Amino acid sequence: MTTEILGVIATYGITLLLAWPLARYIVKIFRGERTWSDFMAPLERLFFKISGINPHEEMNWKQHLKAMLTINLVWFVYAFFALMFQDKLPLNPDGNPGQSADLAFNTAISFVVNCNLQHYSGEAGVTYFTQLFVLAFLQFVSAATGIAALVVVFKAMKEKTTTQLGNFWDIFLKTITRILLPISIVIALIFIFNGMPASFAGKDTVLTMQGDTVNVSRGPVAGFVAIKHLGTNGGGFFGANSAHPLENVNYVTWMTEMVAQVVIPIAMVFALGMFIQRKKFAYVIFGIMTIGMICLLIPSMQQEMAGNPEIAKMGIHQATGAMEGKEVRFGPAATGYWSTVTTIISTGSVCGWHDSTMPLTGLMQLLGMMLNCFYGGCGVGILNYYIYIIIAVFISGLMVGRTPEFMGHKLEAREVKIAALITLLSPFLILAGTALSSWVLSHHPDINWAVKPSAWLNNPGYHGFSEMLYEYTSANANNGSGFEGLGDGNIFWNVSTGFVLILGRFLPIIGPVAIAGLMASKKYVPESAGTLRTDSLTFGAMTFAVIVILTALAYFPALALGPIAEYFSL
Amino acid sequence: MKKYLWPSIKLTLLLVIVLGGLYPLFLAAVAKLAPGKGDGVTVTHNGRVVGYENIAQKFTDDKYFQPRPSTVDYNAASSGGSNKSAGNPDYLKTVQARIDTFMAHNPDVKKEDIPAELVTASASGLDPHLSPEAAYVQIPRVAKLRGIPADRLKQLVDANTKPPVLGVLGVATVNVLKLNIALDDLK
Numbered sequence: 001m002t003t004e005i006l007g008v009i010a011t012y013g014i015t016l017l018l019a020w021p022l023a024r025y026i027v028k029i030f031r032g033e034r035t036w037s038d039f040m041a042p043l044e045r046l047f048f049k050i051s052g053i054n055p056h057e058e059m060n061w062k063q064h065l066k067a068m069l070t071i072n073l074v075w076f077v078y079a080f081f082a083l084m085f086q087d088k089l090p091l092n093p094d095g096n097p098g099q100s101a102d103l104a105f106n107t108a109i110s111f112v113v114n115c116n117l118q119h120y121s122g123e124a125g126v127t128y129f130t131q132l133f134v135l136a137f138l139q140f141v142s143a144a145t146g147i148a149a150l151v152v153v154f155k156a157m158k159e160k161t162t163t164q165l166g167n168f169w170d171i172f173l174k175t176i177t178r179i180l181l182p183i184s185i186v187i188a189l190i191f192i193f194n195g196m197p198a199s200f201a202g203k204d205t206v207l208t209m210q211g212d213t214v215n216v217s218r219g220p221v222a223g224f225v226a227i228k229h230l231g232t233n234g235g236g237f238f239g240a241n242s243a244h245p246l247e248n249v250n251y252v253t254w255m256t257e258m259v260a261q262v263v264i265p266i267a268m269v270f271a272l273g274m275f276i277q278r279k280k281f282a283y284v285i286f287g288i289m290t291i292g293m294i295c296l297l298i299p300s301m302q303q304e305m306a307g308n309p310e311i312a313k314m315g316i317h318q319a320t321g322a323m324e325g326k327e328v329r330f331g332p333a334a335t336g337y338w339s340t341v342t343t344i345i346s347t348g349s350v351c352g353w354h355d356s357t358m359p360l361t362g363l364m365q366l367l368g369m370m371l372n373c374f375y376g377g378c379g380v381g382i383l384n385y386y387i388y389i390i391i392a393v394f395i396s397g398l399m400v401g402r403t404p405e406f407m408g409h410k411l412e413a414r415e416v417k418i419a420a421l422i423t424l425l426s427p428f429l430i431l432a433g434t435a436l437s438s439w440v441l442s443h444h445p446d447i448n449w450a451v452k453p454s455a456w457l458n459n460p461g462y463h464g465f466s467e468m469l470y471e472y473t474s475a476n477a478n479n480g481s482g483f484e485g486l487g488d489g490n491i492f493w494n495v496s497t498g499f500v501l502i503l504g505r506f507l508p509i510i511g512p513v514a515i516a517g518l519m520a521s522k523k524y525v526p527e528s529a530g531t532l533r534t535d536s537l538t539f540g541a542m543t544f545a546v547i548v549i550l551t552a553l554a555y556f557p558a559l560a561l562g563p564i565a566e567y568f569s570l
Numbered sequence: 571m572k573k574y575l576w577p578s579i580k581l582t583l584l585l586v587i588v589l590g591g592l593y594p595l596f597l598a599a600v601a602k603l604a605p606g607k608g609d610g611v612t613v614t615h616n617g618r619v620v621g622y623e624n625i626a627q628k629f630t631d632d633k634y635f636q637p638r639p640s641t642v643d644y645n646a647a648s649s650g651g652s653n654k655s656a657g658n659p660d661y662l663k664t665v666q667a668r669i670d671t672f673m674a675h676n677p678d679v680k681k682e683d684i685p686a687e688l689v690t691a692s693a694s695g696l697d698p699h700l701s702p703e704a705a706y707v708q709i710p711r712v713a714k715l716r717g718i719p720a721d722r723l724k725q726l727v728d729a730n731t732k733p734p735v736l737g738v739l740g741v742a743t744v745n746v747l748k749l750n751i752a753l754d755d756l757k
Contacts, residue, residue: 003734003738003740007735007738007739007741047581047585050584051576051580051581052577052580067578070574070575071578073578075582121648121649132590132591132594133590134590136589136593137586141589169581176589185593188597192597192604192608193605195605195610195611195623197601197608197609197610198598198608199607199609200598201609204610206619206620207618207620208620208621208627208628209615209621209627209629209747209750209754210628210629210634212627214621214627214646215645215646216622216647217648217649220597220598222601223593239649240651240695244696245624245626245694246610246624251739252735308656308686309656311662311686314665314666315669316689317682317685317686319685319686320685320686320701320703322690323692324661325691326687326690326692326693327692327693327697328697328699328743329697329740330740331740334740334741351693353651356653356656358656458654459654459658460659484650484653485653566655566656566657569657
């Protein structure tokens with residue numbers, strides 16, 4: 001028990017130790033300073049030359065968004081058709097079939113938007129070709145998209161008055177060649193030397209000790225799992241995700257995957273302070289995010305280590321905690337820690353099933369995704385937090401009766417309107433989606449153009465409601481984990497979550513980039529004694545209060561019907 | 571948008587080649603030097619491959635240590651857990667049935683001493699490990715059926731226990747397949 005908690009603390013400590021130098025490195029790259037990775041420069045120049053791109057052309061915020069959306073559209077079309085016709089493409093040793101149109105739609109979008117909500121199982125639903133050339137590729141580029149959008153906001157916050165915010169292609173490609181690819185290779189090598197498969201060999205057949213014949217799925221797992229975590233993607237190579245013993249071999253690979261998924265989100269917070277040269281501002285943000293994480297983490301770990309009260313009633317001692325849907329080599333403390341981290345930072349990989357965690361742990365997972373800004377996904381976490389900052393600045397301005405200012409620019413009606421709309425978007429998508437699925441379930445349980453809704457739920461009662469709520473929350477947060485008992489491999493879920501995925505990804509990127517771009521183009525107002533200090537602890541507490549109040553107001557009724565009611569019924 | 575379309579398509583193609591092709595090929599080549607040569611680590615007994623080190627397999631005979639319940643019947647061509655919620659009545663019946671079965675096969679064990687992991691399904695359905703306690707609790711049964719002294723079996727379990735990382739991080743685990751091979755080799 002003690003060693004389990006020590007393992008969690010050590011893993012978080014290692015993450016912090018690595019995040020600091022990584023942040024310095026990231027800042028150097030985006031300032032264009034010399035680094036050890038300059039040997040990649042000829043390759044980058046070659047790519048730009050072939051693609052007909054001038055990486056020195058400065059873009060304004062609208063041009064950034066246009067370039068970003070165009071290339072995302074190209075990825076979607078490519079992924080959609082590749083998944084539908086994967087059975088006719090090479091590298092399919094297990095003879096898996098092509099995906100149906102609605103499933104390919106959902107899968108393509110889901111990987112383009114960094115979510116990885118998987119309505120298929122990796123062993124039978126995709127081929128090695130689509131795993132590598134489509135899904136792993138998208139895991140790299142979708143993470144780079146989020147980071148590139150954030151770097152635009154960094155630049156906008158740093159400059160006094162400008163419309164020139166760097167070049168999208170340059171930031172995007174360097175994110176891949178200088179950050180994601182080299183670190184992924186290091187991580188994958190750790191996995192490989194711990195025995196994780198990495199070859200292209202198909203399923204193996206073995207005769208077991210007692211003479212059963214079983215098949216064992218394998219494949220090029222290590223590289224996939226590396227970028228799956230580093231890019232906060234979370235889509236599993238196998239159906240069981242990071243609970244699968246070939247996708248997460250031992251405690252060392254567990255620690256590596258855990259560090260990999262949260263190191264860039266934390267490093268980006270440090271990088272923010274270094275890049276705009278306001279370190280205290282970043283420290284306060286980091287502090288608030290960490291406090292937020294701990295508030296979600298402690299109940300989760302405590303609940304999982306305490307065990308299932310219903311099983312305790314049967315007379316089972318549960319010294320090792322709640323073990324349903326968990327693996328012995330990780331244990332309940334580590335699985336609780338993972339479940340919190342994976343939901344706050346939008347990875348959505350799991351090392352134990354969230355559907356089988358205790359009700360309060362499920363509540364913390366849902367809250368983590370609804371908040372979606374404690375560290376948050378690659379790039380987008382800080383963008384989400386940025387919206388809360390704008391709201392907090394606005395409310396503080398109202399309270400003291402001054403025109404609010406942020407980073408030396410006046411915050412006016414247009415920016416606040418955008419921030420308010422983005423804030424309202426998440427509750428709208430999550431609650432409207434859950435309401436729609438609940439309505440279909442209760443009023444049309446026998447429609448058969450999809451799988452019968454009456455067979456959607458894997459669990460009765462409050463928890464069944466939570467399964468639907470979780471799916472839309474995960475789709476909106478671009479998280480990708482699920483209460484996986486939900487029967488979501490059908491037209492209803494593929495299409496409805498598909499649209500939530502698109503809106504929940506691109507609007508929360510467009511919003512902050514637009515606000516930052518608009519603000520940066522305004523006249524610079526030097527700080528004076530009357531300026532609201534955004535790097536103070538008071539302002540940090542103010543932001544935290546805004547986050548808590550907005551979330552509680554939006555989601556409390558739904559949460560009361562789901563995990564909270566379930567908790568009181570056990 | 572039009573201005574960005576061709577650059578997007580060309581850049582996508584180049585990145586697909588590097589990230590989807592060269593990156594995994596490089597890793598597959600390096601993996602030739604690693605345990606299992608990148609194909610997964612197998613276990614050999616009496617000259618034949620009897621399974622994968624990290625994939626649980628079924629042991630129905632009471633003479634062997636048994637792994638955790640699996641919802642995919644230990645078939646590693648798929649993977650997954652039950653996804654049952656803590657208070658699901660059907661699920662609790664399944665757990666009760668597992669407790670009863672365990673008690674019937676292990677009459678010497680008191681109910682409160684049954685580790686939870688032996689009556690709950692693992693996440694992957696392929697969990698190859700037990701905690702040392704879950705191996706100890708099966709010792710009286712195996713000892714009786716094999717006629718081996720219990721303390722000899724406890725030594726065997728301890729010899730097959732992998733301690734936490736550096737002795738302090740994480741959990742101790744016993745690999746059931748390796749333990750059972752060692753058990754068969756005790757003669």
